[in-house]
Each structure stands twice: as structure tokens, then as C-alpha cells.
Amino acid sequence: MSISKQVNGDECEFMLPARVDGPTANQLEEEVLAAIRGGAKFILINLAASNFLCSAGIRVILQYHRQMKGKGGSLLVSRTSPEIDQVLELTGFRDQIVEKF
Amino acid sequence: MESTHPVRPDLPSEGCARWGEFAGHQQFHEPVRFALDHALAEHLQNIVHYSHATQVVLRFEVEPGCVRVTVTDDGTGFDPTQAPQVDTSTPIEARPIGGLGIHMMRRLTDELVYTRLPGMNRLEMVKKFGP
Incomplete structure (x- = not known):
């Protein structure tokens, strides 16, 4: 399963598959870079369908979260499952990168 | 109960699939399956990137109160237990x-x-069945 996306102006939302492993993390990085090059300022990583997130995926999220914040935009994670919450909690990032409504 | 699986050193997903099959067959509770799926995936990913191994063998063993996953590879020596702690x-x-x-x-x-x-x-990863 691959990553799909929805673009609305300068907002871009990526829908990730169930398993965000090394190859999927690499694909996510390529997609995020392409979105930034295309002018996206607000990026959401939708993890509603995901139940596995490896450290490579977290590294991509962390790296571009910082980059977007530094440019006045944002990259946040949304719709996390309990499994993904557990992983983000373990790394200490949950409260900082999950979208708050 | 134990099970041994040679897996491709360049394909972490194969090792995780073997673990998933074993965990399903043994009917482990989800937290045990989940924890070792992630831990195994991280270790196999490190082997791909840093160890240059040509052979990787997984061994799954059910012991009283726990399950042990042992990963043996012929790559560059690296002890992950000595890596610096992360301050979350x-x-x-x-x-x-x-x-x-x-x-x-x-x-x-x-x-x-x-x-x-x-x-x-050789890296052994142990997960207890209880809390």
C-alpha cells in the first residue's frame, strides 16, 4: 500500500498505510520534499490507517516538523491510533507533533 | 516451542513477517506481538544500514513467562546495548x-x-507475557 495525498492550496495532507516501515518512511520523505517544493506551508500526516511506525518514519516527521516550523509553516501528525500513540509516547514526541483540535 | 528462520539480510520486512506468523500461531497477546514486531524491525533495519551482513538468522523461543527473539548476523560488530541513552x-x-x-x-x-x-x-530480545 502506498501513500496518498490531498492538496488544498498551501495545505497538504498525506494518508499513510498501515505499516510505516523503512521503505515507506523513504517514500514519505520524498513526498514531503515534493510538497514543500510545490509551495505547501501546512502539512498533515494522517495516521488513521496506521498501526506501525518505525523510527525512520519518526525521523522524517521530526526533521520536517522542525523545518516547517522554522519557515513559519507546520507539519503535524493527525488521527493517531492507540498503537501509534504508544510509539510516539515512548519517544517523547506525542504532545509536540500530534495535531491538537 | 522454538522456531528458526534464515532471512534475507536486506529485507527487514521478511523477518517481521516470520515473527508475525509465529506470534499468530502462538496466539500471543497484542502487546507482546506489537513490541517485538517494532523491536525486531528496528534491529533488522540497523543491520541493513550498518552491518553489511550476508546472513541473518532469527530464532523465536517460548520460555516460561516470556518469549525470546534472537537475531544472529555475520556483519560488522556492533553492540546496541552500549548506545547512548536518549533523553526524551x-x-x-x-x-x-x-x-x-x-x-x-x-x-x-x-x-x-x-x-x-x-x-x-547475536542480539537476544526478551518480552515478558505479564505486565
């Missing part, structure tokens, strides 16, 4: 990008034991 209280802007995989392996298992054998690395 550091603000996100100041956090180093690396080290998260080993941090997750530590947090998701109850025991990590590394042994350097002649020409081989």
Missing part, C-alpha cells in the same frame, strides 16, 4: 535525530542481551 525530556528542537530505533528497542523489550561471537553478532 529534551525539547523537540534540540533533540538529536539519531538513536531513536535503539531507544525504542530498549523501551519495548524487557531485556536486550548482546554477544559478540567469532565473526557474528
Whole structure:
């Protein structure tokens, strides 16, 4: 399963598959870079369908979260499952990168 | 109950699939399956990137009160148990990008034991069945 996306102006939302492993993390990085090059300022990583997130995926999220914040935009994670919450909690990032409504 | 599986050193997903089959057959509770799936994936990913191994063998053993996953590879010697600890209280802007995989392996298992054998690395990951 691959990553799909929805673009609305300068907002871009990526829908990730169930398993965000090394190859999927690499694909996510390529997609995020392409979105930034295309002018996206607000990026959401939708993890509603995901139940596995490896450290490579977290590294991509962390790296571009910082980059977007530094440019006045944002990259946040949304719709996390309990499994993904557990992983983000373990790394200490949950409260900082999950979208708050 | 034990089970041994040679897997491709360049394909972490194959090792995780073998674990998933074993865990399903043994009917492990989800937290045990989940924890060792993640820990194994992180270790196999490190082998792909850093160890240059040509052979990787997985061994799954059910012991009283726990399950042990042993990964043996013939790559460069590296002891993940000696990697620096990650301070999760550091603000996100100041956090180093690396080290998260080993941090997750530590947090998701109850025991990590590394042994350097002649020409081989052996890492044992133990997860208890209870809380």
C-alpha cells in the first residue's frame, strides 16, 4: 500500500498505510520534499490507517516538523491510533507533533 | 516451542513477517506481538544500514513467562546495548535525530542481551507475557 495525498492550496495532507516501515518512511520523505517544493506551508500526516511506525518514519516527521516550523509553516501528525500513540509516547514526541483540535 | 528462520539480510520486512506468523500461531497477546514486531524491525533495519551482513538468522523461543527473539548476523560488530541513552525530556528542537530505533528497542523489550561471537553478532530480545 502506498501513500496518498490531498492538496488544498498551501495545505497538504498525506494518508499513510498501515505499516510505516523503512521503505515507506523513504517514500514519505520524498513526498514531503515534493510538497514543500510545490509551495505547501501546512502539512498533515494522517495516521488513521496506521498501526506501525518505525523510527525512520519518526525521523522524517521530526526533521520536517522542525523545518516547517522554522519557515513559519507546520507539519503535524493527525488521527493517531492507540498503537501509534504508544510509539510516539515512548519517544517523547506525542504532545509536540500530534495535531491538537 | 522454538522456531528458526534464515532471512534475507536486506529485507527487514521478511523477518517481521516470520515473527508475525509465529506470534499468530502462538496466539500471543497484542502487546507482546506489537513490541517485538517494532523491536525486531528496528534491529533488522540497523543491520541493513550498518552491518553489511550476508546472513541473518532469527530464532523465536517460548520460555516460561516470556518469549525470546534472537537475531544472529555475520556483519560488522556492533553492540546496541552500549548506545547512548536518549533523553526524551529534551525539547523537540534540540533533540538529536539519531538513536531513536535503539531507544525504542530498549523501551519495548524487557531485556536486550548482546554477544559478540567469532565473526557474528547475536542480539537476544526478551518480552515478558505479564505486565
